[in-house]
Amino acid sequence: MTHENETQDEPVQDQHSQPDDAKAAGILMQQEADLAGHDEALVLNALHQRFTDSGLHIDEDTLHAHAHRIASLTPNDFSKK
Numbered sequence: 744m745t746h747e748n749e750t751q752d753e754p755v756q757d758q759h760s761q762p763d764d765a766k767a768a769g770i771l772m773q774q775e776a777d778l779a780g781h782d783e784a785l786v787l788n789a790l791h792q793r794f795t796d797s798g799l800h801i802d803e804d805t806l807h808a809h810a811h812r813i814a815s816l817t818p819n820d821f822s823k824k
Contacts, residue, residue: 763799770797771809780818786810 761769770793778786787810794801 766797767794767799767801770794770799775813775816776819778813779816781814783810783814786813
């Protein structure tokens with residue numbers, strides 16, 4: 744916010760920034776809801792895409808472990824679609 748006769752000369756910082764671990768947890772929760780019980784390769788591809796899009800780095804072994812876990816979950820009504 745600027746006051747009278749003042750200008751904003753610098754970018755406004757992101758007002759809703761989250762720590763990387765919270766972003767990663769959110770991605771994993773969403774993928775669990777969307778892809779529970781799906782083919783592990785499909786889950787792995789989706790995880791790669793989501794983490795790449797978000798700019799977060801997750802090591803390959805951890806990514807494979809999450810893909811395996813999500814693929815092993817019992818599908819819910821939404822993930823069956």
